[in-house]
Amino acid sequence: MTYLQARSEKEKNRRKKVIVSAAKQLFYDKGYGVSVDEIAAKAKLSKATLYLYYKNKDELYVAAMMEGFAGLEERFKEAKHSEKPLEEKLRNMYLSFVDYMLLNRKFFRITQHYLAEDFDTRISSGAADIVRGEILRHVDYVREMINEGIDCGLLRQDLDVNAFTTILWRTATGLLDLAVADKSSNSSTGRWGEIFASSYSVLMDGIRTQKEK
Amino acid sequence: MTYLQARSEKEKNRRKKVIVSAAKQLFYDKGYGVSVDEIAAKAKLSKATLYLYYKNKDELYVAAMMEGFAGLEERFKEAKHSEKPLEEKLRNMYLSFVDYMLLNRKFFRITQHYLAEDFDTRISSGAADIVRGEILRHVDYVREMINEGIDCGLLRQDLDVNAFTTILWRTATGLLDLAVADKSSNSSTGRWGEIFASSYSVLMDGIRTQKEK
């Protein structure tokens, strides 16, 4: 019985994966507006079956988002637990965030919605909160690292941690917006690579012409 | 005749204002998703009357957005044309942007949608483009000023203008996101005032601890 349960549990998870995978493609591509019909069609399952595995559209949407975050968190963990010096770890985190988002542009674009809170009128606010929470959890990876930087004297003592975390985060996402919209170049390489690198330097070095160095 | 026409034109504009004002409150509050019914109810007019003044929901939405931009542009022009030194003008622009958005939080939140491009599936793309265009027009105010700063030697010659404009813009909006979400304090004053001021300084001074000054 237990064995069978485990087996069926596994089977159930496989189904869920099929479904969420279809949902992912469509949600990332076209936003929350895709119809459940479309998702069912893509998953080659009946609409009713979707509801067997996911209580409603929102739950499915959240699941699809989580898939995107899972990949990102992996990168963050990698950067965080590497044996590099703190300064390099922070830099790696910034650049690997950018890199991941460039590889998953559609996911990136979707996350941007959550800064705009009107989602609550389309999505049930519960679902929106979960996604927002996930975003914040990831931002925290950065916040922690900056705190560490202050503690160990690498960064200015008087820095407002929250403010600076936001600056970093928003700079990255802002440039990503441009990069993602830039159809002229394969944005994961070349010109944009430099821009991201230099944006990081600017934030770290200061941007004002410096009388002396 | 001309007199009467002018009069009726005026009257018509007053009506439009009543409608757009109702629309503003609802759109800013709940996003594009509000129904025309709701707007009509708030304006205490019949739905059909709305359609007398605005061709469709999108047109009304755009009008509501424009109201928000009008106020912002005023502030920008003021800052731009003041007789202050460039450095101060730029700072004023940044801070008055923040200030305006804190006073018009709901409007602010709505503008954030346009960075997330899936809007085109809800709004007619024409309408979305108009709003996006308006945002870019405002960003240009900042870009111009930074360009000037580079030309006159105030800012580093090797600065990527677009990138830095984005950094500024996104830093401001990112902090605003936090401030707006922060229900604990009246965010237009006190703590947040300092944070915004210092965020600006950080961006200008560099954020890394500086060995010498």
Place this chain on the structure above:
Amino acid sequence: MTYLQARSEKEKNRRKKVIVSAAKQLFYDKGYGVSVDEIAAKAKLSKATLYLYYKNKDELYVAAMMEGFAGLEERFKEAKHSEKPLEEKLRNMYLSFVDYMLLNRKFFRITQHYLAEDFDTRISSGAADIVRGEILRHVDYVREMINEGIDCGLLRQDLDVNAFTTILWRTATGLLDLAVADKSSNSSTGRWGEIFASSYSVLMDGIRTQKEK
């Protein structure tokens, strides 16, 4: 007072003419579906003013139709009361009907609706009946003449008058349908002229190959 009344009556009629003239152009062009708004705009009057002169859209529609019939009736009367022999009168009536309709194609097309009775769901049935009655009244001109033809021995005694009237009427309108649809040629002349003439002859002569004459 009587004078003034007369005067105002006249004035009123002038207005009505302005309105009906606008209505005519639009109804004939686009059918019953034109909106009262459009008509008012074309008449350069306010919508409310139309309702001052015509109780509702249907009444206005009927009035517009009557204008078209008036011209046709004139032709019919002319043909009927001319001093020509009966055979020629009948022929003239047929050809002048065709001629008038070719000159007033739009009016012609509109009259065709009344053979299709679903109009009652769009138009108030009262209005439809009036127009239908007017059509029948005109058909009667032809019927009378055919009756006369039978009486004086010109036409077969055993002819079913109603049936043949219909045949004549429908042959004419059927060909008119084709002619009006034929954009290749100026249908009021040349080829079509011949077709109409010969259609009349066919009906009169019989169409079967005749062994002897």
Place this chain on the structure above:
Amino acid sequence: MTYLQARSEKEKNRRKKVIVSAAKQLFYDKGYGVSVDEIAAKAKLSKATLYLYYKNKDELYVAAMMEGFAGLEERFKEAKHSEKPLEEKLRNMYLSFVDYMLLNRKFFRITQHYLAEDFDTRISSGAADIVRGEILRHVDYVREMINEGIDCGLLRQDLDVNAFTTILWRTATGLLDLAVADKSSNSSTGRWGEIFASSYSVLMDGIRTQKEK
């Protein structure tokens, strides 16, 4: 699988039939103006369900029309492929057309709309074109037979085929208009039967009194 698909296909067709049948009754009765609500009510289904089977009102309308044509075409084919002499075949075609239309008066009335072209402003022009095309396809049955008649010497060589086809067609529909409107008698029998028969003879024999035979 194939079995099941076939089965469901069949089931689906049955449903479509239920819907189109309701639509037919209403469309034929009251014209295109009936609301989708009404049709749904008559079919005892929800409005949304209709849209499951028919993409929109027009598609449903066209389907309803096609039902009417299907029956007519059967009759035409029968007449055309019978082993009778040509003269009789043509006559049968004429009379079976009349007969069918008298049995399906409402359908008949509806087809008459398509001669009046303003339909395009109510129906999507695509739908109108389909129906018009179907009408012409049926007219062609007659045209072909007349052509044959000319070729084999039965009919006058100098006959304008299009014109005469129209005459036949329009004579039939014209009389049908009268018959259908004639509420006094059961029009499918008796008096009208004679009228139709004689109308055909008149067209074939010539209608003018013939000096000699």
Place this chain on the structure above:
DNA sequence: CATGAATGAGACTTCATTCAT
């Protein structure tokens, strides 16, 4: 008399969700 303004009623269409098999 003339009209600008307002509207009630209704049209078509979409979609997340449920239920019976």
Place this chain on the structure above:
DNA sequence: CATGAATGAAGTCTCATTCAT
């Protein structure tokens, strides 16, 4: 477990008609 079928609720928009000035 899987699904085909059904639907309620909601959305945007149109238009003939009325009313207050």
